[in-house]
Amino acid sequence: MTNQYYDEMLNTYIPWGSSTCSKHAGLTPEEPAVIVSGKGCRVKDADGKEYIDFKNGLGPISLGYNYEPVNAAIREQLDNGIIFSYPSPLEAEVAKAITEIIPCAEQARFLKTGGEACAACIKGARFITGHDHVIQCGYNGWLNSLASDAMVLPGRKGTSGKTGIPMEFASLYHATPWNNIEKLEELGKQYGDNLAAVIIAADYNRMDDARTFYPYLREFTNRYGAALIFDEIVTGFRIALGGVQEHYGVTPDMAVFAKAVANGMPLSVYCGTAKWMKAFAPGGAVVSSTYGGETLSLAAAKKVIEIYRTEDVIGHLWRMGARMWGGVARIAKEYDLPINMGMTDRPVGFYSPRAGERERYVKMERAILKAGVTLYHGGYVNYSHQEADIDEALERIEGAVKNL
Numbered sequence: 001m002t003n004q005y006y007d008e009m010l011n012t013y014i015p016w017g018s019s020t021c022s023k024h025a026g027l028t029p030e031e032p033a034v035i036v037s038g039k040g041c042r043v044k045d046a047d048g049k050e051y052i053d054f055k056n057g058l059g060p061i062s063l064g065y066n067y068e069p070v071n072a073a074i075r076e077q078l079d080n081g082i083i084f085s086y087p088s089p090l091e092a093e094v095a096k097a098i099t100e101i102i103p104c105a106e107q108a109r110f111l112k113t114g115g116e117a118c119a120a121c122i123k124g125a126r127f128i129t130g131h132d133h134v135i136q137c138g139y140n141g142w143l144n145s146l147a148s149d150a151m152v153l154p155g156r157k158g159t160s161g162k163t164g165i166p167m168e169f170a171s172l173y174h175a176t177p178w179n180n181i182e183k184l185e186e187l188g189k190q191y192g193d194n195l196a197a198v199i200i201a202a203d204y205n206r207m208d209d210a211r212t213f214y215p216y217l218r219e220f221t222n223r224y225g226a227a228l229i230f231d232e233i234v235t236g237f238r239i240a241l242g243g244v245q246e247h248y249g250v251t252p253d254m255a256v257f258a259k260a261v262a263n264g265m266p267l268s269v270y271c272g273t274a275k276w277m278k279a280f281a282p283g284g285a286v287v288s289s290t291y292g293g294e295t296l297s298l299a300a301a302k303k304v305i306e307i308y309r310t311e312d313v314i315g316h317l318w319r320m321g322a323r324m325w326g327g328v329a330r331i332a333k334e335y336d337l338p339i340n341m342g343m344t345d346r347p348v349g350f351y352s353p354r355a356g357e358r359e360r361y362v363k364m365e366r367a368i369l370k371a372g373v374t375l376y377h378g379g380y381v382n383y384s385h386q387e388a389d390i391d392e393a394l395e396r397i398e399g400a401v402k403n404l
């Protein structure tokens with residue numbers, strides 16, 4: 001069966017053409033409608049075409065597709081069982097490992113998606129503080145896109161009006177842009193007395209603002225007795241093993257890790273200091289899910305953490321990231337590509353379309369896909385990308401955009 005066959009089926013039987021909005025291919029036939037397999041840093045579509053991939057499943061792949069040591073750990077656990085009616089030893093072991101590598105983590109619990117783990121932290125913060133209002137920065141998952149101007153998808157703002165969210169809910173959530181202290185001071189004046197939490201995902205293009213912004217947020221939340229929650233779903237296991245809280249040296253009260261924690265297996269972690277994690281003990285704010293301690297994902301996470309602790313994964317991601325995003329920036333400059341490139345020295349590198357050049361931007365995206373590179377408005381490098389893969393991807397990109 002071909003890409004076209006699946007493209008038609010997806011668009012017929014699934015609203016938005018995929019269960020994950022950002023996975024829907026809007027640029028077929030250049031863009032692969034489906035991916036049938038992946039190995040390392042390369043994936044193949046239904047037509048058998050190979051791509052050097054920088055989307056990494058939208059983030060969960062950090063070591064590489066089909067990564068044998070993680071596969072072996074999953075297979076071994078599969079022989080023992082997927083899920084039980086009591087916790088498996090893995091639940092205890094991975095929680096302990098999390099407390100050893102994440103600065104804020106004295107305790108940890110597990111869920112399946114990043115969005116629900118963010119929701120758990122928000123509920124916990126409300127329980128501990130007795131307060132209602134929440135300030136959000138960045139995208140924190142679909143079920144937390146509650147402020148009228150919140151991010152409803154990464155990089156896409158919601159609209160006021162019809163959002164599927166009752167006004168009563170929405171009135172408790174307030175979106176703030178990254179590093180906008182004036183806006184936060186204003187929100188603090190309005191809602192500080194009843195503020196439960198500030199939950200923040202970094203702006204990946206201006207991440208180093210965190211050097212001053214995170215200490216400010218720490219003081220701001222302390223001032224109002226609110227929880228500081230870091231959404232480390234993109235930054236965790238990439239910027240540093242302990243996330244941005246380790247990299248920038250500011251410890252939040254709670255944090256969420258998901259995407260890279262189990263190299264693609266569905267696992268999210270919410271963790272924090274004992275004071276705040278008490279919210280999830282008996283008599284607290286109930287957060288519970290049948291699948292929280294599912295063992296295949298925990299086996300994968302245990303192996304992933306072990307690999308990160310014994311091999312220089314983070315160093316490799318930074319080196320390959322700098323090579324890739326630095327290369328893209330050089331090509332963008334040389335050929336006047338219609339993009340504003342963000343930071344180019346790290347594992348994540350994102351760009352946005354230059355204003356007024358949408359048509360040329362789409363033409364560029366189609367050309368790069370046709371040349372066999374899947375970017376994610378930039379994207380992620382993984383541990384399987386080697387220098388030769390990056391150089392080949394850059395060659396393909398340069399060849400594709402030369403004659404835009």
Ligand SMILES: Cc1ncc(COP(=O)(O)O)c(C=O)c1O
Nearest residue numbers: 113114115139140141201233234
């Ligand atoms: C920063 C951030 N927070 C939360 C989420 C939501 O995670 P999930 O899609 O696993 O619910 C995402 C997903 O893209 C994310 O990038």
